[in-house]
Amino acid sequence: MAEVRLTSVGKIYSGAVPAVKDITFSVPDGGFCVLVGPSGCGKSTLLRMIAGLETITMGEIRISDRVVNTVEPMDRDIAMVFQNYALYPHMSVYDNMAYGLRNRKTPEPEISARVAEAARILELEPYLERRPRELSGGQRQRVAMGRAIVRQPQVFLFDEPLSNLDAKLRGAMRVEIKKLQRQLGVTSIYVTHDQLEAMTLADQLVVMNQGVVEQIGEPLSLYERPETVFVAQFIGAPPMNMIDLAPGGGGPKGLDGSSELPVPASGARLGIRPEHLVVDEDGRPVPTRPGDIRLELAVDAVEAVGAETYIHGRLGGDGLMITAREHGKMLLPPGTSRVFTARRENLHLFDAATGRRVDI
Amino acid sequence: MQKRSYFAGRMLPYALLAPQLLVTIVFFYVPAAQAVWQSFLLQDAFGISTEFVWFENYQLLFSDAAYYQAISVTAVFSVLVTVAALSISLLLAVQADKSLRGAGVYKTLLIWPYAVAPVVAGVLWLFMFQPSLGTLARGLRHFGVDWNPYLNSGDALSLVVLAAAWKQISYNFLFFLAGLQSIPKSLIEAAAIDGARPARRFWTIVFPLLSPTAFYLLTVNIVYVFFDTFGIIHAVTHGGPAGATTTLVYKVFNDGRAGGDLGGSAAQSVVLMAIVIALTAVQFRFIERKVNY
Numbered sequence: 180m181a182e183v184r185l186t187s188v189g190k191i192y193s194g195a196v197p198a199v200k201d202i203t204f205s206v207p208d209g210g211f212c213v214l215v216g217p218s219g220c221g222k223s224t225l226l227r228m229i230a231g232l233e234t235i236t237m238g239e240i241r242i243s244d245r246v247v248n249t250v251e252p253m254d255r256d257i258a259m260v261f262q263n264y265a266l267y268p269h270m271s272v273y274d275n276m277a278y279g280l281r282n283r284k285t286p287e288p289e290i291s292a293r294v295a296e297a298a299r300i301l302e303l304e305p306y307l308e309r310r311p312r313e314l315s316g317g318q319r320q321r322v323a324m325g326r327a328i329v330r331q332p333q334v335f336l337f338d339e340p341l342s343n344l345d346a347k348l349r350g351a352m353r354v355e356i357k358k359l360q361r362q363l364g365v366t367s368i369y370v371t372h373d374q375l376e377a378m379t380l381a382d383q384l385v386v387m388n389q390g391v392v393e394q395i396g397e398p399l400s401l402y403e404r405p406e407t408v409f410v411a412q413f414i415g416a417p418p419m420n421m422i423d424l425a426p427g428g429g430g431p432k433g434l435d436g437s438s439e440l441p442v443p444a445s446g447a448r449l450g451i452r453p454e455h456l457v458v459d460e461d462g463r464p465v466p467t468r469p470g471d472i473r474l475e476l477a478v479d480a481v482e483a484v485g486a487e488t489y490i491h492g493r494l495g496g497d498g499l500m501i502t503a504r505e506h507g508k509m510l511l512p513p514g515t516s517r518v519f520t521a522r523r524e525n526l527h528l529f530d531a532a533t534g535r536r537v538d539i
Numbered sequence: 540m541q542k543r544s545y546f547a548g549r550m551l552p553y554a555l556l557a558p559q560l561l562v563t564i565v566f567f568y569v570p571a572a573q574a575v576w577q578s579f580l581l582q583d584a585f586g587i588s589t590e591f592v593w594f595e596n597y598q599l600l601f602s603d604a605a606y607y608q609a610i611s612v613t614a615v616f617s618v619l620v621t622v623a624a625l626s627i628s629l630l631l632a633v634q635a636d637k638s639l640r641g642a643g644v645y646k647t648l649l650i651w652p653y654a655v656a657p658v659v660a661g662v663l664w665l666f667m668f669q670p671s672l673g674t675l676a677r678g679l680r681h682f683g684v685d686w687n688p689y690l691n692s693g694d695a696l697s698l699v700v701l702a703a704a705w706k707q708i709s710y711n712f713l714f715f716l717a718g719l720q721s722i723p724k725s726l727i728e729a730a731a732i733d734g735a736r737p738a739r740r741f742w743t744i745v746f747p748l749l750s751p752t753a754f755y756l757l758t759v760n761i762v763y764v765f766f767d768t769f770g771i772i773h774a775v776t777h778g779g780p781a782g783a784t785t786t787l788v789y790k791v792f793n794d795g796r797a798g799g800d801l802g803g804s805a806a807q808s809v810v811l812m813a814i815v816i817a818l819t820a821v822q823f824r825f826i827e828r829k830v831n832y
């Protein structure tokens with residue numbers, strides 16, 4: 180039905196610096212695309228251009244093969260869920276959902292059938308006569324979803340729809356949204372700055388930074404093979420450790436094995452995810468193979484959360500703070516010094532000048 | 540120690556309320572009571588003898604054809620002024636809101652002088668329509684319009700309606716603008732995506748959300764028309780020609796000050812007060828229930 184295709188899309192707000200620059204990607208029919216990036220990187224701007232709420236300064240946006248650059252929001256056949264839900268405060272839940280259908284002159288019997296169906300799916304049946312202010316945050320969020328689905332649009336657009344909910348509800352709604360989107364099969368574009376939300380929802384993840392796309396791909400492939408330092412540090416929690424290497428491969432005190440790496444002339448940054456640092460058990464060093472990296476850390480703090488333990492330590496005793504993540508309980512006393520090993524296949528190397536990935 | 544703080548706690552609310560209460564008592568309850576008392580008295584023209592006459596002043600009032608004329612003039616006048624003042628200011632506020640959207644507090648504050656300007660302009664405006672001296676009046680006559688508010692009652696009424704509405708517009712405008720600016724932009728955007736064109740957006744989203752403001756202004760404007768317009772009428776038409784612009788409040792003023800009929804004038808103001816209280820009560824009972832959300 181509806182594929183969304185962006186070609187070299189750019190946005191400049193009233194003569195100032197560009198908010199969004201030269202963005203090209205497409206979301207296949209029925210796909211769930213998540214735009215993720217830090218605050219101010221232009222996610223909302225891009226989404227609002229797709230919705231038709233902002234003009235498109237450059238490039239072209241197509242929805243199911245139709246160029247929509249100058250098409251009014253109402254004629255783009257999209258529905259949007261806003262961060263503050265934007266429910267009409269003077270209308271009942273029923274009327275909020277029916278409003279878009281009434282504007283399109285849908286016959287009343289069909290309206291009530293569709294609203295009833297949406298209310299059933301979203302478990303809103305007991306609240307149809309209430310006003311938005313008489314609902315909890317989670318219920319309001321569901322009404323906003325209901326308003327989008329009754330319209331049966333070609334594309335759903337979400338702008339941080341869960342950011343006003345508490346952590347527990349956010350987790351539950353995340354699952355609901357994913358289920359609903361699968362069930363309805365509607366192409367969706369979802370904006371968030373929460374990388375966990377992004378990873379769990381997306382079929383296709385678009386990581387943005389300062390108005391440009393850093394990388395596009397499936398969540399796990401971005402996690403396993405980040406193309407830039409930015410993506411490497413943005414995706415994954417706790418974030419990837421980054422260690423600066425000199426052009427010859429020399430690293431800071433406490434780092435061993437880095438001279439084997441193909442460090443470019445401009446120097447490099449070595450990335451190691453916390454879970455890829457394996458600690459030597461007492462007296463039993465991890466067997467190393469050529470190309471593996473060994474780090475000596477002075478343990479600073481240990482956080483045991485049950486299933487796993489985060490170990491924060493200083494490289495070479497007083498250097499860079501490095502985080503390691505180990506399975507199970509591992510109660511190392513602070514102050515002790517331990518050696519951690521990272522396998523060659525788990526290392527990420529980036530050019531220090533360009534920030535781009537270098538193959539090992 | 541404890542006793543002292545207890546004492547201060549008791550007195551503080553009264554101390555804070557006192558100025559308010561004092562103003563209300565001195566400027567409202569006392570004159571109102573005086574008016575009621577006065578309306579039962581008959582005073583001779585020189586103010587020498589005063590007689591308690593019960594409801595005679597009221598009987599005279601309700602058998603006076605001029606009084607009924609004043610009632611109908613007031614009805615027409617208040618409807619026209621309120622409708623004009625509210626609709627023009629709403630129109631202006633909607634336009635201002637469009638250009639101020641997202642402009643920030645600083646630019647919004649810049650518009651304030653523009654909102655106050657009509658009050659000054661209103662005075663000039665009256666001069667311009669003055670039949671013998673006013674430039675606009677002469678211009679109208681030049682185009683063959685026989686403009687003379689001193690002789691033509693229609694001209695006279697439209698002139699005071701315009702002048703009275705004009706004075707109220709800036710006040711209404713500021714309230715409407717503040718009301719419009721407090722409607723989240725995302726509501727309008729949601730409605731746009733929901734397929735509502737601008738006019739429909741206005742009537743189904745913006746206007747209902749503005750209705751508490753509109754209701755407040757309606758009440759304020761009606762009170763204004765009833766009480767606060769006699770200055771304009773006095774300045775422009777003196778209630779004439781032939782009572783065509785004599786509203787209830789102007790008649791109170793005219794009969795009492797100029798005619799010396801203090802008892803009759805007091806009876807009129809008591810009736811006027813009753814009408815306004817009744818109107819306000821009706822507004823609160825029937826309209827407010829609809830505008831709350």
Ligand SMILES: Nc1ncnc2c1ncn2[C@@H]1O[C@H](COP(=O)(O)OP(=O)(O)OP(=O)(O)O)[C@@H](O)[C@H]1O
Nearest residue numbers: 192193198217218219220221222223224225372641
């Ligand atoms: N109406 C506007 N006028 C001028 N500049 C704007 C406007 N809206 C956004 N910007 C600018 O464009 C850039 C991108 O903003 P945008 O709202 O798209 O960020 P975002 O990624 O959605 O951030 P957040 O996560 O905080 O919502 C920002 O630098 C912002 O200041």
Ligand SMILES: [Mg+2]
Nearest residue numbers: 222223224338
């Ligand atoms: Mg945003």
